[in-house]
Amino acid sequence: MQDYLTIFSEEVVRKLQSRPFRIALIAGVLLLAAITRLPSLLEHLSPSSSQRAIVIGSDGLAENAAAFLKRDFTIAGTLAQGSPDATMLKSYNADTAIVLKQSGGSLAAVVYAKHSSATSENAIRRDLLPLALKNMSGLSMQQIKSALDMPVVIRPIASRFGSRGEEEAAAGMASGMLFLLYLAIIMNGQLVMSSAVEEKTSRIAELLVAVVNPSKLLAGKVLAATAVALLQLVVWIAALVFFGAGIGSGGASPNGSPADALFAVGNIMPVTIAAFVIFFLFGLLQVSMMMAAAGSLVSRTEDVGSLALPLLLPIIGALFIGIAAIQMPDAQWAVVASLTPIVSPFVMFVRVAVGVVPAWQIVLAIGINVAVLALTAWGSGRLYRVGMLLYGRAPTLGQIVRALRAA
Amino acid sequence: MLNVAHAYKSYGSKSAVRDVQFSVENGDTFGLLGPNGAGKTTTMRMILGIIVPDGGEITWNGKRIDDEVRRRFGYLPEERGLYPSVKVRKHIRYFGALHGLREPRLTERTDWWIERLELGEYANVACAELSKGNQQKVQMACAAVHGPELIILDEPFSGLDPVNAEKLSQALTELKAGGTTVILSSHQLWQLESLCDVFCIIAHGENRALGTLQSLGASWPTRIVRVTPATAGVCEALLRLPNARRRTHEKATIEVEVLADTDFSSLLRALVQIEEIVGFQVLDPSLGDIYLKAIGAEAR
Numbered sequence: 001m002q003d004y005l006t007i008f009s010e011e012v013v014r015k016l017q018s019r020p021f022r023i024a025l026i027a028g029v030l031l032l033a034a035i036t037r038l039p040s041l042l043e044h045l046s047p048s049s050s051q052r053a054i055v056i057g058s059d060g061l062a063e064n065a066a067a068f069l070k071r072d073f074t075i076a077g078t079l080a081q082g083s084p085d086a087t088m089l090k091s092y093n094a095d096t097a098i099v100l101k102q103s104g105g106s107l108a109a110v111v112y113a114k115h116s117s118a119t120s121e122n123a124i125r126r127d128l129l130p131l132a133l134k135n136m137s138g139l140s141m142q143q144i145k146s147a148l149d150m151p152v153v154i155r156p157i158a159s160r161f162g163s164r165g166e167e168e169a170a171a172g173m174a175s176g177m178l179f180l181l182y183l184a185i186i187m188n189g190q191l192v193m194s195s196a197v198e199e200k201t202s203r204i205a206e207l208l209v210a211v212v213n214p215s216k217l218l219a220g221k222v223l224a225a226t227a228v229a230l231l232q233l234v235v236w237i238a239a240l241v242f243f244g245a246g247i248g249s250g251g252a253s254p255n256g257s258p259a260d261a262l263f264a265v266g267n268i269m270p271v272t273i274a275a276f277v278i279f280f281l282f283g284l285l286q287v288s289m290m291m292a293a294a295g296s297l298v299s300r301t302e303d304v305g306s307l308a309l310p311l312l313l314p315i316i317g318a319l320f321i322g323i324a325a326i327q328m329p330d331a332q333w334a335v336v337a338s339l340t341p342i343v344s345p346f347v348m349f350v351r352v353a354v355g356v357v358p359a360w361q362i363v364l365a366i367g368i369n370v371a372v373l374a375l376t377a378w379g380s381g382r383l384y385r386v387g388m389l390l391y392g393r394a395p396t397l398g399q400i401v402r403a404l405r406a407a
Numbered sequence: 408m409l410n411v412a413h414a415y416k417s418y419g420s421k422s423a424v425r426d427v428q429f430s431v432e433n434g435d436t437f438g439l440l441g442p443n444g445a446g447k448t449t450t451m452r453m454i455l456g457i458i459v460p461d462g463g464e465i466t467w468n469g470k471r472i473d474d475e476v477r478r479r480f481g482y483l484p485e486e487r488g489l490y491p492s493v494k495v496r497k498h499i500r501y502f503g504a505l506h507g508l509r510e511p512r513l514t515e516r517t518d519w520w521i522e523r524l525e526l527g528e529y530a531n532v533a534c535a536e537l538s539k540g541n542q543q544k545v546q547m548a549c550a551a552v553h554g555p556e557l558i559i560l561d562e563p564f565s566g567l568d569p570v571n572a573e574k575l576s577q578a579l580t581e582l583k584a585g586g587t588t589v590i591l592s593s594h595q596l597w598q599l600e601s602l603c604d605v606f607c608i609i610a611h612g613e614n615r616a617l618g619t620l621q622s623l624g625a626s627w628p629t630r631i632v633r634v635t636p637a638t639a640g641v642c643e644a645l646l647r648l649p650n651a652r653r654r655t656h657e658k659a660t661i662e663v664e665v666l667a668d669t670d671f672s673s674l675l676r677a678l679v680q681i682e683e684i685v686g687f688q689v690l691d692p693s694l695g696d697i698y699l700k701a702i703g704a705e706a707r
Binding site: 002003006007010014017198199202203204205206207208209210211212213389 | 458480491493505550
């Protein structure tokens with residue numbers, strides 16, 4: 001036990017003092033600050049993000065349409081007639097000129113825009129729909145407005161959320177936490193790999209394995225990475241809460257947007273937190289052990305990339321599957337993915353956070369992850385024992401298999 | 408006592424160690440010699456439990472080498488290694504802790520080795536900033552900080568200047584005086600000759616010679632006779648002896664290799680009749696002589 005503590009404490013101190021860890025920690029905090037504060041800052045700096053438009057139409061059409069177009073445009077002026085060109089736009093300080101024509105009961109628009117890609121046909125169509133309907137049908141504006149605002153209420157069933165707002169809030173939180181989970185696992189896995197590579201390149205590996213069992217060394221290293229990663233997560237979540245304070249309406253309310261929900265940490269359900277911690281630990285321990293074993297096989301830093309890539313690809317894939325599972329947590333492919341080694345920690349966490357997962361599936365996923373963890377520990381331990389004494393070019397797959405057999 | 412009995416280790420079809428066997432008494436300093444690729448490092452790694460032998464048995468005081476036993480060993484491998492960013496004192500403390508030292512002994516022993524190897528001014532300096540010689544001393548301290556029962560040193564003098572080599576040599580002598588059993592491997596045979604009690608020469612993973620310098624020399628078939636002055640008459644008389652071979656002839660002194668069973672008293676009397684002899688020495692074979700003969704064809 002004392003060996004584990006000695007290695008663990010030394011590894012924790014070395015990781016906390018390492019430049020990559022400090023940079024990642026600070027960069028993470030800055031990134032979260034940017035994500036939370038930048039949109040409101042930009043909004044504050046630019047008085048209006050919408051386009052300025054001149055509306056042209058005869059017989060009062062321009063004035064009538066301008067009242068509807070205000071929803072998506074800042075109206076720079078209305079004209080009964082005119083030929084839009086750059087000079088006209090400049091004189092009104094406008095980006096767009098919308099020319100309206102009425103023929104019989106139908107309404108048509110031609111848009112002249114400085115930035116045509118930023119101009120949405122659908123927005124103009126949607127804005128002018130009540131006016132077009134009025135002209136065609138002869139209904140009153142009140143009748144049309146009433147028809148367009150027909151009440152539609154979405155009520156979730158077979159869901160643990162009371163409203164759509166809560167569901168969206170949970171999805172928002174799941175997205176944020178999935179991203180943090182991914183970042184922490186990838187970054188700390190690579191730190192473990194760097195540590196193993198450093199011990200190989202600095203030739204201290206042989207000294208270490210002469211004193212302590214390589215399995216203890218590996219365990220101490222991985223547990224230290226886990227502790228440091230947890231600390232990193234706590235700092236990041238604290239930064240999220242700090243910078244996000246005051247933003248959004250709390251998420252759990254029906255009107256709260258998913259983005260708002262991300263910052264409403266108090267609204268995270270205990271089951272989500274439990275799933276996050278459990279599957280974060282599974283993911284980090286599995287990835288760290290594989291990374292350490294891979295690191296022990298290389299003796300030159302330039303070979304690290306070639307061995308790290310095959311390990312990183314499934315994890316990147318798992319992130320994308322996890323993102324997709326937020327929208328469809330009960331889809332068959334999501335169920336299969338949540339029970340698939342390596343991908344499981346990401347997808348099962350998401351499913352628990354946003355859906356209703358049968359208990360047997362959670363238990364099965366935990367069982368599978370425990371088994372994968374045991375298998376990874378066994379394989380990584382054997383590879384690490386052999387790898388720490390291997391020097392020369394990065395081994396081929398065949399050599400790795402032979403090394404596993406020989407260990 | 409360390410007992411290595413018929414140790415065998417292969418990597419695929421290549422045998423690194425075929426059949427190495429020797430015993431080292433507690434407190435002895437043992438020299439493990441052999442050309443590059445002879446199997447010395449593999450043998451040392453097997454003793455330390457870093458690699459598991461495919462055959463044979465290795466025991467320390469009758470017990471197989473397990474984690475508890477090897478914790479009491481110390482090791483300085485041929486390829487040196489330190490954490491570049493870790494400071495000297497912290498480095499030595501870490502290895503002391505891994506070897507099972509606890510406070511207050513951990514601090515006490517760390518300070519003692521820092522002082523003993525004159526590393527005081529570098530105690531709070533990162534290892535990467537040290538000279539090669541000082542890095543070597545830090546590694547020696549890491550290997551010996553816990554007062555090991557057995558210490559294995561692979562080429563401990565390589566890269567050291569004469570002053571630091573002497574300091575290391577003194578430290579080894581002190582360790583030995585404290586009861587530590589020492590296994591030394593080095594290509595600097597003159598240093599081994601002065602430090603070791605027993606030698607084992609291996610080549611191609613097999614024992615070629617084993618014993619004290621005296622016992623190895625006793626079975627040596629020739630001796631060197633060194634005579635001063637080397638006048639024509641003296642040289643002629645020496646070279647007339649059966650199987651005599653001139654080794655060196657520098658200024659007034661000649662060295663001739665003669666059969667070990669030569670009657671040296673009679674030879675001296677005969678030489679005195681020829682010339683006024685001022686120097687007459689019969690030299691046993693050196694470790695270098697024994698080594699070259701033991702490894703045979705590989706020496707060429």
